Amino acid sequence: MSIEVRNVRKTFGDFVALEDVSLEIATGELVALLGLSGSGKTTLLRIIAGLEIPDRGTIHFHGEDASGRSARERKVGFVFQHYALFRHMTVFENVAFGLRVQPRKLRRSEREIAARVHDLLKLVQVDFLASRCPSQLSGGQRQRVALARTLAVEPKVLLLDEPFGALDAKVRQELRRWLKRLHDELRITSVFVTHDQEEALELANRVVVMNAGRVEQIGTAEEVYHHPANAFVYNFLGNVNLFHGRVENGKVYLGDTAVEVQDTHERAHLNGNKALVYVRPHFLDIERTPPEGNHCFRATVRNINSAGPQVKVELTAQWGDLVQVEIDHERYQALGLAIGAEVFLRPREKKIFVYQI
Amino acid sequence: MLLKRRSILPGFSLTLGFTLLYLSLIVLVPLSTIFLKTASLSWGQFWLTITSPRVMAAYRLSFGASLASAMINSVFGLIVAWVLVRYQFPAKGIIDGLVDMPFALPTAVAGITLTALYASNGWIGHYLELMGIKVVFAPLGVVVALIFVGLPFVVRTVQPVLEDLDPDFEEAAATLGADRLQIILRIIAPAVIPALLTGFALSFARAIGEYGSVIFISGNMPMRTEIVPLLIMSKLEQFDYAGATAIAVVMLVASFLMLLTVNVLQRWSSRRLTA
Amino acid sequence: MASVIRLKFENFSWLIPGPANRRRPATGEPVLVRMILIGIALAFLGLFLVVPVVAVFAQALQKGVAAYFAAISEPEAWSAIRLTLLTVAIAVPLNLVFGVAAAWAIARFEFVGKNILITLIDLPFAVSPIISGMLFVLLLGAHSPLGAWLASHGIKIIFAVPGIVLATLFVTFPITARELIPIMVAVGSEEEEAAMVLGANGWHTFLRVTLPNVKWGTLYGAVLCNARAMGEFGAVSVVSGHIRGVTDTMPLYVEIIYNDYNFVAAFAVASLLTLLALVTLLLKHFLLSGSAIPLSSEKTSETVERIAA
Numbered sequence: 001m002s003i004e005v006r007n008v009r010k011t012f013g014d015f016v017a018l019e020d021v022s023l024e025i026a027t028g029e030l031v032a033l034l035g036l037s038g039s040g041k042t043t044l045l046r047i048i049a050g051l052e053i054p055d056r057g058t059i060h061f062h063g064e065d066a067s068g069r070s071a072r073e074r075k076v077g078f079v080f081q082h083y084a085l086f087r088h089m090t091v092f093e094n095v096a097f098g099l100r101v102q103p104r105k106l107r108r109s110e111r112e113i114a115a116r117v118h119d120l121l122k123l124v125q126v127d128f129l130a131s132r133c134p135s136q137l138s139g140g141q142r143q144r145v146a147l148a149r150t151l152a153v154e155p156k157v158l159l160l161d162e163p164f165g166a167l168d169a170k171v172r173q174e175l176r177r178w179l180k181r182l183h184d185e186l187r188i189t190s191v192f193v194t195h196d197q198e199e200a201l202e203l204a205n206r207v208v209v210m211n212a213g214r215v216e217q218i219g220t221a222e223e224v225y226h227h228p229a230n231a232f233v234y235n236f237l238g239n240v241n242l243f244h245g246r247v248e249n250g251k252v253y254l255g256d257t258a259v260e261v262q263d264t265h266e267r268a269h270l271n272g273n274k275a276l277v278y279v280r281p282h283f284l285d286i287e288r289t290p291p292e293g294n295h296c297f298r299a300t301v302r303n304i305n306s307a308g309p310q311v312k313v314e315l316t317a318q319w320g321d322l323v324q325v326e327i328d329h330e331r332y333q334a335l336g337l338a339i340g341a342e343v344f345l346r347p348r349e350k351k352i353f354v355y356q357i
Numbered sequence: 358m359l360l361k362r363r364s365i366l367p368g369f370s371l372t373l374g375f376t377l378l379y380l381s382l383i384v385l386v387p388l389s390t391i392f393l394k395t396a397s398l399s400w401g402q403f404w405l406t407i408t409s410p411r412v413m414a415a416y417r418l419s420f421g422a423s424l425a426s427a428m429i430n431s432v433f434g435l436i437v438a439w440v441l442v443r444y445q446f447p448a449k450g451i452i453d454g455l456v457d458m459p460f461a462l463p464t465a466v467a468g469i470t471l472t473a474l475y476a477s478n479g480w481i482g483h484y485l486e487l488m489g490i491k492v493v494f495a496p497l498g499v500v501v502a503l504i505f506v507g508l509p510f511v512v513r514t515v516q517p518v519l520e521d522l523d524p525d526f527e528e529a530a531a532t533l534g535a536d537r538l539q540i541i542l543r544i545i546a547p548a549v550i551p552a553l554l555t556g557f558a559l560s561f562a563r564a565i566g567e568y569g570s571v572i573f574i575s576g577n578m579p580m581r582t583e584i585v586p587l588l589i590m591s592k593l594e595q596f597d598y599a600g601a602t603a604i605a606v607v608m609l610v611a612s613f614l615m616l617l618t619v620n621v622l623q624r625w626s627s628r629r630l631t632a
Numbered sequence: 633m634a635s636v637i638r639l640k641f642e643n644f645s646w647l648i649p650g651p652a653n654r655r656r657p658a659t660g661e662p663v664l665v666r667m668i669l670i671g672i673a674l675a676f677l678g679l680f681l682v683v684p685v686v687a688v689f690a691q692a693l694q695k696g697v698a699a700y701f702a703a704i705s706e707p708e709a710w711s712a713i714r715l716t717l718l719t720v721a722i723a724v725p726l727n728l729v730f731g732v733a734a735a736w737a738i739a740r741f742e743f744v745g746k747n748i749l750i751t752l753i754d755l756p757f758a759v760s761p762i763i764s765g766m767l768f769v770l771l772l773g774a775h776s777p778l779g780a781w782l783a784s785h786g787i788k789i790i791f792a793v794p795g796i797v798l799a800t801l802f803v804t805f806p807i808t809a810r811e812l813i814p815i816m817v818a819v820g821s822e823e824e825e826a827a828m829v830l831g832a833n834g835w836h837t838f839l840r841v842t843l844p845n846v847k848w849g850t851l852y853g854a855v856l857c858n859a860r861a862m863g864e865f866g867a868v869s870v871v872s873g874h875i876r877g878v879t880d881t882m883p884l885y886v887e888i889i890y891n892d893y894n895f896v897a898a899f900a901v902a903s904l905l906t907l908l909a910l911v912t913l914l915l916k917h918f919l920l921s922g923s924a925i926p927l928s929s930e931k932t933s934e935t936v937e938r939i940a941a
Contacts, residue, residue, distance in 0.1 A: 049532060050532075051528050051531075051532075070531070071528065071531045072532070072535065072536060075534070077532065078528070078529065078532040080525050080528070080529060082525065084525035084526050084528070084529040086526060086530075086544060088547045088548070097530070097533055097535070098533035098534050098535075101530075101534055101536075149529075149533065150532075150533070360741060360742065360743050361743055362741075364740065365825060366741070366821060366824055366825065366828065366837075367828075367834035367837075368736060368737075368740075369737065369740075369741050371733075372733040372734070372737040373737045373741075373743070375729075375733045376734045376737050376749070379730045380753070383798070383801055383802050383805060384752060384755055384802065386771065387764075387767035387768055387771050388767060390767060390771045391763075391766075391767060391770065433672070433673070433676045436669055436672055436676070437673045437677060440669050440670050441673075443660075444670055446670055454913050454914075454917050455681050455682070455913070457916065458681050458685065458909060459681075460860075461859045461860070461863075461909035461912040461913055462685075462905070462909040463862070463863025463864070463865060463882075463883045463902075463905045465863070465883040465884075466688065466883070466886065466902040466905050466906055466909075467684065469886065469887075469890050469898055469899065470684045470687050470688050470691070470902070471684060473687060473899075474683065474684060474687050480683070480687065481679075481683070504680060505680050505684070508681070537660075537661060562758055563757075566760025566762070566763070568761055569865035569866050569869075569883070573887075573890070585760075586760050586761075586762035586763070586866065587762075589760075589763065589766060593769065596775075598769075598775065602766070602770065605760075605763045608760055608763060609759065612758040612759060612760070613758065616751070616758045
């Protein structure tokens, strides 16, 4: 079932949680709402579920306006951050809950319910825990039971609020992969909220990057990482250097160096204006001698950290900004760098991003 | 050594010693005299005293009225606690504070005031008389007074439990398709019931021993509206110490049983809460 | 009632005013149901709490303000007031010391028999006040060996002021302890341990670190103990002997003049006690809502996260 969010706005007193958010999610997609605390991602998820009512805007499921329906009527599955497993019920009873509270006409017999519950518990690999209480389970096990419970009522949409936030790193990795496999198998339209960009980029078909109640960009992992729509997205995903430059005659200058701008987004009327230039650490080349053309700038080596898959070099650019560069070990050996060395840095043109301020 | 775990904090012997001394002087020694005194009665006399018609009538009244008042307090106390925790309305803070009034108000003041209110010419009694309901000098009056003294117990026991209920559970149940009634019965009730039972037991325990607020409104007619504490008082005034202690022993045993029940309920509810 | 202490051990939310910015569940009762429930609650509380309080003052002022003051300034009324004040002047400080000592022992140490101790402290609450008074009569009355010995030395306890003080002590001593124990547990012993490590001795630590942390709770405990001590009726009834002008406390005085059909005077003195109760409730609100008890940190941050995310 597809989901459409149209112009949703939500405030809590003076605080604007969501400004004017619109979004479309196709049937069977796995979408991540990615952002920091306060970005509005959880609020948006809860509005889709019917757990919050927006001040303005509508939610549509499969084209139909669902805004007037309560959480119960929308039949969405919601997995809570802290699982919300019912403490006084066993694992079995928890998963059976949704099936047992159905109106009499639709309700299955106890035997059918039991069969379905065990099927689900087997699917999430915790069948052997059926008669335990939630307090006796580990975090990862609880998460799986919470998922099984939600799947029991065959929701058309699955919403997950920071599903792996409360777990250890290793367990998180495992469950991530497992969730991806589960989604591939079941193909339910799913939306999950996370502040972990690695998780979003790894799992989701598409990522919605949110900031301060607004959607900054929607796209596949490749799109948002390699073609960020604006400075926020660029800065949020992955490491980045930030330089202060200025714009003259349609060119961006860092110190004395003119830098070619990778067009589209923030172009405009660049004259005498300041500019913020973003460059990823691994898109800067270090040279010992100035290369062809005036597309490099000087810098002095301040620190070298060679423990890791790449060598991280810290430098100070000639106009004072701090620069982080990542190069591979062979290049590092070839350059024979030492602290205090004067080198030339060349940004690989295609990978610069300019944001006009 | 009494201490289970060593601590760098000082004062264990001093504080424990003082506490025990105080307790002994004020509580233990006096308490033991009751059993000593009762021992002076033979079993036969003991049994005769406590099963005499007047005493039995008093027991029936005290326990019956306490039960009724505790049940009423449970129902309405639950509603009050729910309303105070979940809803917003003007002057809520003041009303919340008022719930503690029966703790702070002297029982004698409550006694004379309730009598004045429910007497045939009282603000409330006046209307009830028209409907043929007699409150003062009747068992109903005893129940009314006991409702007053026991009111805060249920409210204050249930309130913290309601406040601690995580909305997540109700929302989860709603997304799974449960309607409001199902949520209340299957999710909220199991959490609240232990506290409610505890509050009931506390309210009951308080009521059976109550004296000051009841003696004015009940009229103290033997065999009809005489409560056990009053009966004990009468016996004391007649210097029938043995009789008084005999009756008191039954009350004490009942009180201790209630204490035990409350303890058990507490342990049961805390097991559920910490699960 | 020991269990009430334990209930308070386990969650301290009764000390903390309700969460103000609590997320309202999207699942709730329909408005009509809410209105009805609020109506029932208000009607119940109005009938049993508000109306009686108003009635006390209405009855007291029935014959006018002049009669009110005349009733309070009767010499017998005054001696009742004096006796009540004397009783609390002795009982409250003693109970405070006990409360602090018991709270320290229970909150800071693990020892054998702790549960029994807690149950014992709760005992007077489970015992009818009449029986409480009776205990002292049995123990120290003229008919008991101890009482006879005291009488022969000219010491009168029962049917005299000391008896009243003792009975009051019995009935009210759990109050301070029950207020202080949860507070001491909630505050925790870290600061005191830090002080010890820095070289302070026991008394210093206690006076400079412990007491300041629990001052509001202690103050409220004293206030509540005071209100209960002044209002104690049943136990004092038994031990006092009702000797007018000598062994009548305020509540007993109220009973006596009420039984004499002197209603206005009875309500006048009763109104003083009611005022005291109202002041006690007010102080509870101010002393306890501002106390330095840490909020359950998980709850707060969770709530904030939900609203903000």
